[in-house]
Amino acid sequence: MEDLEQLKECVLFRGAAGAALERLAGNVEELPAGRIVIQAGETLARLGILLEGTMRAAKLEENGAEFLYQQLLPGYLVAGEVLCTPRRTCPYTVYTQEPCRVWWVPWEELRGEGLPVELRLALLENLLFFVGNQNMKKYYKIDALSVKSARARILKYLTAQAASPTPSAVPATPAATPTASPAGESLEGHSLLIFCGAGMKEPFSAIAQAFEEETGCTVEVTYANAAQIQTQINTAQEGDFFIAGSEQEVKPVAELVEDSTPLVRHIPVIAVQTGNPKGIASPADLAGEGVRVVIGDPEATPIGKIAKQVFADFGLTDQVDIVSQTTTAPAMTTALAADECDAVVVWKENVKEGEAEIVPSEEMEAYIKTIPAARLTCSDDPEAADALEEFLAGETARSIWTGCGYELAE
Numbered sequence: 001m002e003d004l005e006q007l008k009e010c011v012l013f014r015g016a017a018g019a020a021l022e023r024l025a026g027n028v029e030e031l032p033a034g035r036i037v038i039q040a041g042e043t044l045a046r047l048g049i050l051l052e053g054t055m056r057a058a059k060l061e062e063n064g065a066e067f068l069y070q071q072l073l074p075g076y077l078v079a080g081e082v083l084c085t086p087r088r089t090c091p092y093t094v095y096t097q098e099p100c101r102v103w104w105v106p107w108e109e110l111r112g113e114g115l116p117v118e119l120r121l122a123l124l125e126n127l128l129f130f131v132g133n134q135n136m137k138k139y140y141k142i143d144a145l146s147v148k149s150a151r152a153r154i155l156k157y158l159t160a161q162a163a164s165p166t167p168s169a170v171p172a173t174p175a176a177t178p179t180a181s182p183a184g185e186s187l188e189g190h191s192l193l194i195f196c197g198a199g200m201k202e203p204f205s206a207i208a209q210a211f212e213e214e215t216g217c218t219v220e221v222t223y224a225n226a227a228q229i230q231t232q233i234n235t236a237q238e239g240d241f242f243i244a245g246s247e248q249e250v251k252p253v254a255e256l257v258e259d260s261t262p263l264v265r266h267i268p269v270i271a272v273q274t275g276n277p278k279g280i281a282s283p284a285d286l287a288g289e290g291v292r293v294v295i296g297d298p299e300a301t302p303i304g305k306i307a308k309q310v311f312a313d314f315g316l317t318d319q320v321d322i323v324s325q326t327t328t329a330p331a332m333t334t335a336l337a338a339d340e341c342d343a344v345v346v347w348k349e350n351v352k353e354g355e356a357e358i359v360p361s362e363e364m365e366a367y368i369k370t371i372p373a374a375r376l377t378c379s380d381d382p383e384a385a386d387a388l389e390e391f392l393a394g395e396t397a398r399s400i401w402t403g404c405g406y407e408l409a410e
Helices: 002-008 015-023 107-111 117-133 148-158 198-215 226-236 247-256 283-287 302-313 330-337 362-367 382-392 395-403
Strands: 027-031 036-038 046-052 055-060 066-072 093-096 100-106 191-197 218-224 241-243 257-266 268-272 292-296 321-326 343-347 357-359 369-376
Touching: 002 015, 002 046, 002 100, 015 117, 046 107, 100 107, 107 117, 191 198, 191 226, 191 382, 198 218, 198 330, 198 382, 198 395, 218 226, 226 247, 247 257, 247 302, 247 369, 257 382, 257 395, 268 302, 268 330, 268 362, 283 302, 292 302, 292 330, 302 343, 302 362, 321 330, 330 343, 369 382, 382 395
Parallel strands: 191 218, 191 241, 292 321, 292 343
Antiparallel strands: 027 100, 036 093, 046 100, 055 066, 055 093, 066 218, 241 369, 257 369, 268 343, 268 357
């Protein structure tokens, strides 16, 4: 009965369409955290409504990068807009962030002759309302929109939003009431889209969660390498902040940056296998016989650019045995732990105790960078953006950074 009342508040069943609930053979499924609900490329045959918990709709890359399209909250339709397409093929993955309850109904039941014509029309009208009101601008990376000219036209349509919020939200499971934002007011109903380097996922996930809990503002974060993020920002021209691996990585999007605030120091190090079996003591030793080295992609990552600069400065260009280049910093320490290499040039915070060890080297200090929070001119929620800037300068965010091994920028 409680589920029925929640479903009636969903946008799909508002108004006259609510009478369809008693005629539909839907079922409730309980899902654990971390469960993939829909795989990218899957053809959908059922419609879901999230009753409890949160889900993420995102494109997941093999290198660990994640492009977030939307965070799903109670009352949201699960991939509802995909079912409105001819092929019903989902271009992204949907997974649970926490234990969830979802109500499912076969798509054909909503469209079939088992329902009176007036109910089918009411349901379709509500579904169109949903598609028009959802924040569709998060979907600009959908793979199906592969033709640039077509993508531009479709994006222009999808980014149009209604001025009033979608009346689809169902009261969530009782939780702590958000406190006032740093600005002094609750930010319930506000949202921010943030781009962050994949190597900083651990601290920034905690920072985003803490900010959400304190203010009630929804924070959606896309983690990827610098080149991918720069392309997204320049192409879509949307988002509120870019948390970059270095100040240099902000330059390609400089025309869309309102201001940039230094947060913490990004410290590059040489990391080796536990016990340092190759006896590496300095950058020069990376060119030693039999030393296999993995670096970041210099075209895509700041740490890769630093590695190349180190090799050039020490006269090691073309002398180091680079066995692989990765698109994210965490992938390098994974390669080290798997004995795919003997040394990596990586950020200090990506080296976990017990999995690898850092080579003490004063020579590497010359390559220390600063992680900035670049506020974008395309930000459309100044109140929430102001609050996040203040939060990032506060003790909670600073303690999260230092707890993950970063040093505060002075």
